[in-house]
Amino acid sequence: MRKTCLLWLLFALLIIPLTAAELKDNALYLEVLLAEGKSLNLKSRDSNPALLTITEVNSPIERQVQGNTFSISFMNRDKLPFWGFLNCIEPIGLHSMDDENVIRQTIVWEDGKLKLKNERMIFEPISFGNKEEALLYASETGIPAQQIRAIPMINATVKISTGADDYYFETPLRIKSAKDIQVGGLNLGFSGEFILKAMGEKLVFTQFLSLEDYVGGVIQNEIGSSAPMEALKTQAVAARTHAIKLLLYNRHTADGYDLCNNTHCQVYKGQYLSNTNIHTAVSETAGEVLTLDGVLADATYHSSCGGKTDSSTNIWRSTPLDHLMGVTCISDCDSLDLSTESGTKAWLNITLSDPEASSWEKATLNWSRQISRSKLAKNLGLNSISNIEILKRGHSGRIILMKITGNKTVTLNSEYKIRQAFGNLPSSFFYITSFGSTISLKGKGSGHGVGMCQVGVLRLARTGWKYPQILEKYYPGTMISRDWIE
Ligand SMILES: [Zn+2]
Ligand SMILES: [Zn+2]
DSSP, rough: OOOHHHHHHHHHHHHHEEOOOOTTTTTTEEEEEEEESSSSEEEESSSSEEEEEEEEESSSSSEEESSSEEEEEETTTTHHHOOEEEEEEETTTSEEEEEEEEEEEEEEEEETTTEEEEEEEEEEEEESSSSHHHHHHHHHHHHOHHHHHHHOOOOOOOEEOSSOOOEEEEEEEEEEEEEEEEEETTTOOOEEEEEEETTTTTEEEEEEEEEEHHHHHHHHHOOTSSHHHHHHHHHHHHHHHHHHHHHHTTTTGGGSSSSSSSOOOOOOOSSOOOHHHHHHHHHHHTTOOOEEEEEEOOOEEEEESBBBBBBBHHHHHOOOOGGSSSSSSSSSGTTTTTTTTHHHHHHHHHHOOOOTTTHHHHHHHSEEEEEEHHHHHTTTOOSEEEEEEEEOOTTTTEEEEEEEESSSEEESHHHHHHHHHTSSSOOOEEEEEEEEEEEEEEEOSSSSBBSSHHHHHHHHHHHOOOOHHHHHHHTTOOOOEEBBBO
């Protein structure tokens, strides 16, 4: 008995997983970042104390800690080196277990299924207590700086202080709270299971939850909990598909979690705002994602196209995708070629109205903006502006290439750069109505214009469309798949 226990502990010391995504009971569980920093604060969302159940992953230690606030900080920041040089990545099973091993888990899509793939990260024998020292060593020895990686620190001691008492634990920790807690500066509530780990010089606090709960926490923010049921279901399938697409990029693997909680991935605000409509929309579409010939579709979406959606190739110059070529959203503009100046002007001069639309939807149907010529010049690093030339529009009418001439010439080659230059415009689907000391613009739409249009989804849902029809309209050729977890 004693021997088994020792061996198990030894094994745990050698194998350090970066993330904890799991496939269990035909469901995907993932880690979503809630907060990171050299120290972290949690607090109860109301005046009653919260009760945290804290378990050390690498030991049998489990404790209940009660309090209104919990301040978490490192105790032994210099105990272990936590920056190393990545030598290579090997499949599991090739290497002996005599070195400390970090397991990198990546999420892949193979043969129409999602799989978790574990690989071993082999580090050079030398490591450092902080990133600056590692960078200095790298520059002196010619090791490429991108080989420097944070090594997850197991058995880093953290202090959790409730004000009344201090508790000491060794990371990583699993923390459970039945009651909503506030995390960091976020005025939001999170409950359920969390993971606290030490990554590099930072503490990383994530929520460990099912993909379905995650989708629920995303769609309330994306389309609003009062949206019609079919719109919520449409958004649930799109957000679920998009989340898996993001997981397949594995862009946070080295950070120690699967997805972040802001716009870089998708905005996730926890469950506390969600209502029964959201729960229904998520559970009635449970596990549904969009695929195309067995491959996960790219279910990107935006607020409002303004008439037609655009192609991913026009907007991001990415490889053409059959389901992201652009479609007509509002049938009245179907006959107009919005990539021409005459088509754009004809459509933008029509004031759209939809009595059923909410105020944020209406604001995207027709908008006008003004910017002073000097402000635009300043935004572009020019002294003056004498001419603005629209060189190319996408199918949606969004300007994707623009030349601005002043004391020198500036070319803006993406809708995003154009929106930023003119002062954070809702979209680059506009024309210039007057060009004096003030430049006036008239436009429609909000967002990049690729994939699903949320304002269009709401309109179609109100007129009785079902979510599979709506998804087929915005992502032509895709199908809903339920059987995609290996
Ligand atoms: Zn992210
Ligand atoms: Zn639209």
